[in-house]
Amino acid sequence: MEHRRLSGNSHWYHETQSCRCSAPAPSGDSSAAADAFLLDLTWSVPPQLQEVFHTARHLGATLFPQHCPTSLTHTLSLYDRLSTALTVAQVAGVQRLCNHYATRLYPLSSTDSSRESNNRLTQMTQFARQLAMQPSLIDGDAMAALDAVGLTEPDIVTLCQIVGFISYQARVVAGVQALNGLPVRWLPGLSAAPDADEQQPRAACTLNPVTSGYATPEQQQAVRFAATTLSSETLRWRLAHDASALSAWCALHQQLETLSATALVMAVTARLNGNRLTAAAPPDATLTAETENGLIQLATQLTRLPATFSAAHLQTLKEQGFDEPTLALLIQHVALANWDDRLLPAFTD
Numbered sequence: 001m002e003h004r005r006l007s008g009n010s011h012w013y014h015e016t017q018s019c020r021c022s023a024p025a026p027s028g029d030s031s032a033a034a035d036a037f038l039l040d041l042t043w044s045v046p047p048q049l050q051e052v053f054h055t056a057r058h059l060g061a062t063l064f065p066q067h068c069p070t071s072l073t074h075t076l077s078l079y080d081r082l083s084t085a086l087t088v089a090q091v092a093g094v095q096r097l098c099n100h101y102a103t104r105l106y107p108l109s110s111t112d113s114s115r116e117s118n119n120r121l122t123q124m125t126q127f128a129r130q131l132a133m134q135p136s137l138i139d140g141d142a143m144a145a146l147d148a149v150g151l152t153e154p155d156i157v158t159l160c161q162i163v164g165f166i167s168y169q170a171r172v173v174a175g176v177q178a179l180n181g182l183p184v185r186w187l188p189g190l191s192a193a194p195d196a197d198e199q200q201p202r203a204a205c206t207l208n209p210v211t212s213g214y215a216t217p218e219q220q221q222a223v224r225f226a227a228t229t230l231s232s233e234t235l236r237w238r239l240a241h242d243a244s245a246l247s248a249w250c251a252l253h254q255q256l257e258t259l260s261a262t263a264l265v266m267a268v269t270a271r272l273n274g275n276r277l278t279a280a281a282p283p284d285a286t287l288t289a290e291t292e293n294g295l296i297q298l299a300t301q302l303t304r305l306p307a308t309f310s311a312a313h314l315q316t317l318k319e320q321g322f323d324e325p326t327l328a329l330l331i332q333h334v335a336l337a338n339w340d341d342r343l344l345p346a347f348t349d
Contacts, residue, residue, distance in 0.1 A: 032103045036060050037169060039096050043176050046325035052255045052332060056169070059248035063162055064104070073152050076159065079108045083121070084128045084159060085166050091132040092170035093190040093307030096177070101166075120149040124159065131163045135342040136196035136274025140203040143346070153207055157241035160346055161249070164339035171338055174306035175331030179324060181311045192304040196274025204349045209237030218243040226250045230344075238347045249339070256332055260284055261295050265330060266337040268299035273341035277348065291320045295330070302334045 033039040037057045045053050064085065068078035082105040089097040123145055131138045146156050177184075210219055215237075222243035226236045229250045239246045261284070270278035287295070294316030301313045314327055322330075 033100050036064070036100070037172075038176060039100050039173055041096075041173065041176050041180065043180055046328055048257060048325065049328060049332065052252060055248055055251045055255060056172070059165060059245065060169070062244050062248070063158070063165060074154050074158075075150065075152060076155050079105070079110055080121070080124065081158075081162055082108065084124060084162050087125050087128045088132040088163050088166035089170060091129055092167065092174075093305065094170045094174050095185045095307070097166070097170050097173055116150070120151070123149045124151070128159065128163050131160065131342050131346070132167055133193040134196065134274075135345065136202075138342075138346045140205045140207075143205065143207055154241040156207060157239060157347075158245065160343055161239075161242055161245040164249075164342045165245075167342055168335045168339040171302050171306045171309075171335035172331065174309040175302065175328070175335065178309050178311050178314055179328060179331075184308055184310045190305070190307055195272050195304075202345075205238070205347050207238055207347065209234055210240045212237065215240065216243070222247045222250075229253045232348070234349070235344065235347055239343075249343070252336055256336065257329065259326070259329060259333070260286060261291075261330065262333050264292065264295050265299040265334050266340075268296055269303045269334055269337040270341055272300065272303045273338065275341040275345050277344050278337075278340070288320070290316060294320060294322075298330060299334050299337075302331065303338055 035041075035057075037053065037060050064078065064081055068076070068081065070077055082101055086098065086101040086105055089101050127138070127142060127146055130142065143156055146159070151159070210223075212220070212223075215223070219240040223233075223236045223240050223246075225247055226239070230236050230239075236246075239249075264284065264287070266278060269275075284292075297316060298313055302309050314322075317327060317330075
């Protein structure tokens with residue numbers, strides 16, 4: 001039977017079937033944001049973060065290009081990528097982010113209506129939602145389910161990078177809104193996912209790494225560049241299936257300056273998400289009890305439920321003398337740690 005390809009999406013949520021009727025775009029969002037990363041938020045980026053935001057914008061354009069040709073080894077269409085982004089944005093609940101990706105997804109043609117295509121999109125959506133909500137539950141079996149519906153190894157790596165990137169973007173946007181003192185607008189019925197269970201058993205990742213002898217120059221360069229960020233060679237070669245995303249992720253790590261408080265907020269984030277690869281924060285005798293509590297509150301709220309993150313969650317640190325650039329840097333570290341917690345454990349044996 002010939003597959004049918006229908007144009008347009010007739011509902012706010014992308015997981016419904018498309019139809020031929022023409023429906024208006026969501027009210028108030030007739031076009032996507034010109035700044036696809038900060039979503040047109042008015043904010044003066046601190047000088048030390050200019051390069052970080054440049055890298056994030058470049059990666060966003062790479063993951064969601066205007067034209068996204070597919071091949072036998074790279075089968076993710078732009079519709080697949082944006083529908084995944086919208087799924088993750090909905091999990092985070094940051095309405096500005098949901099509006100942006102819903103608007104970008106709206107005019108695209110959805111997948112055809114064959115059973116195979118529906119199963120593929122359903123499995124991708126379920127995987128993305130699970131990885132965004134409870135990353136500790138993602139393991140080799142979850143990736144095998146993606147392989148079973150036709151995703152290739154490069155597809156799986158790119159899919160995980162998209163989930164990680166949108167999880168990072170959601171927390172940066174929520175943090176900038178809080179720095180601007182904007183009122184919180186979150187989706188009704190949204191609740192935080194339960195914290196990770198440290199005893200949760202995991203099936204080892206069986207995704208094959210790129211074979212060094214067959215790697216492209218871009219993949220070889222990305223693996224060399226990642227050596228200072230990732231000690232595991234196997235992990236570097238697995239992530240090299242999407243060399244551009246690996247290079248940008250490593251660049252963000254290298255561009256962010258180190259703060260004495262960084263280890264604490266990253267450890268809190270890792271504990272909530274169940275990332276066993278991140279070591280516990282070493283004791284820091286320079287932190288007062290109030291400062292430590294403020295850092296834990298920031299990392300916990302921004303990790304668990306970014307949609308409700310507001311200026312109130314920064315108040316304790318402001319009272320301890322933290323200025324806006326330092327708070328922005330802390331938000332970046334928490335956001336990037338949330339990306340790490342959705343990327344590294346999934347590809348670790």
